[in-house]
Amino acid sequence: MDQLRFTSTLLDFLGASPTPFHAVRNLRNLLDAHGFAEIREQDDWGLLPPGRFFLRRNDSSLIAVGLADSLLAETGLRMAGAHTDSPCLKIKPAPAQINHSLLQLGVETYGGALLAPWFDRDLSIAGRVLWQDQEGAVRTTLLDFKRPVAVIPSLAIHLNREANDQKPVNKQTDLVPIIMQTGPDQEADFAAILAAELLREHPEARQAKILDHELVLYDCQQPALLGVNKEFISGGRLDNLLSCFALIRGLIEADSRQNCLVVLNDHEEVGSMSTCGAQGRFLQSVLERLIPDVSTRQRCLHKSLFISADNAHAVHPNFPDRHDKGHLPRMNGGPAIKYNAGQRYATSSRSGAFFRLLAERAGIPVQEFVMRSDLACGSTLGPITAAELGVTTIDIGAPTLAMHSIRELAGATDPWYLARSLQAFFSTAADDPVWQCLA
Numbered sequence: 001m002d003q004l005r006f007t008s009t010l011l012d013f014l015g016a017s018p019t020p021f022h023a024v025r026n027l028r029n030l031l032d033a034h035g036f037a038e039i040r041e042q043d044d045w046g047l048l049p050p051g052r053f054f055l056r057r058n059d060s061s062l063i064a065v066g067l068a069d070s071l072l073a074e075t076g077l078r079m080a081g082a083h084t085d086s087p088c089l090k091i092k093p094a095p096a097q098i099n100h101s102l103l104q105l106g107v108e109t110y111g112g113a114l115l116a117p118w119f120d121r122d123l124s125i126a127g128r129v130l131w132q133d134q135e136g137a138v139r140t141t142l143l144d145f146k147r148p149v150a151v152i153p154s155l156a157i158h159l160n161r162e163a164n165d166q167k168p169v170n171k172q173t174d175l176v177p178i179i180m181q182t183g184p185d186q187e188a189d190f191a192a193i194l195a196a197e198l199l200r201e202h203p204e205a206r207q208a209k210i211l212d213h214e215l216v217l218y219d220c221q222q223p224a225l226l227g228v229n230k231e232f233i234s235g236g237r238l239d240n241l242l243s244c245f246a247l248i249r250g251l252i253e254a255d256s257r258q259n260c261l262v263v264l265n266d267h268e269e270v271g272s273m274s275t276c277g278a279q280g281r282f283l284q285s286v287l288e289r290l291i292p293d294v295s296t297r298q299r300c301l302h303k304s305l306f307i308s309a310d311n312a313h314a315v316h317p318n319f320p321d322r323h324d325k326g327h328l329p330r331m332n333g334g335p336a337i338k339y340n341a342g343q344r345y346a347t348s349s350r351s352g353a354f355f356r357l358l359a360e361r362a363g364i365p366v367q368e369f370v371m372r373s374d375l376a377c378g379s380t381l382g383p384i385t386a387a388e389l390g391v392t393t394i395d396i397g398a399p400t401l402a403m404h405s406i407r408e409l410a411g412a413t414d415p416w417y418l419a420r421s422l423q424a425f426f427s428t429a430a431d432d433p434v435w436q437c438l439a
Ligand SMILES: [Zn+2]
Pocket: 083, 239, 240, 310, 311
């Protein structure tokens, strides 16, 4: 696949993946189309034969594996991970409220969202709904309204003259979207709205009884190439669906003679502590089933490397002083290797050397990121996975601006660099000298 085609399929994927559920469904379809067979946690796999497999947990996390041989203790696993979730506004369980003839929805903030950009956007609603049909059967449906149905209007500047002087956003009272104008006798019934929306795409959902939902708001504006020379990608959820897509494409296009694994976890933005988060033992349990013998598994992990891919902060031309002077990642400059003395990133000199050598041979530029010493450093699922598995890990990511905004900005070439570096990693033979970095 060439770069142009890669980028256009990435944009399609981003636009079609408003929630982790949708992202996992789309990646599942992609893996399925490339010969990966789905296996399920509830089934007995026995010992898996060589081949390409994937499995899901909670419909929002996914592991894909390429097994080349059963000599894992000698050849190790090439592993990489990213997260499927992004900061957003999540609709509360009983959200509907009528105020001044307007139906509004109560929302919670999910993750460390930049809130100001959520105002005055054409918002839609998507997520997972569980419902009961007329016969009493329980169904699970991924719902996506796909059209603008909600908005959080700003307060006019005439009513707040200080609006431009750093006004804090109250998460409970300022961020309540309007979804409908109501008549005098109308009730606040969100379940009825959901049932009607279900029926639009599912004729069998007549008289559906909504049991529960996990729905979020998202920006209807589609991702786009931006800049005079189309050198940027602008869109929602670049952190971290960009990496999810690059990892899966890298795996699909890798040399299938090596043992590889990709894990995509939900709930990274809220601390990873959930059944499908990086602390939820999803990866550990799959590894335990792939390699049941403890000693063999430990020997395998000792020969393995884990690449944690999550976006990095590109230097912002209006705020260059937010960066360390010696570490100024730029967009389209290749993946940034992320370092932190406090182990908020898992990179060591070993994993750093490994990745630099790998990228150099593949003709991919790399950069370094380290936080200013007087600013708190973010983190990723890299250190969590490194600590849980005891596997040598590196943190890398595509340099990004406006991280955690409703619309983020990245270089158009960086996702391609990321996918190619992962493809090279997944194709690395066990006797390749690059593994000497871990010896
Ligand atoms: Zn992230």
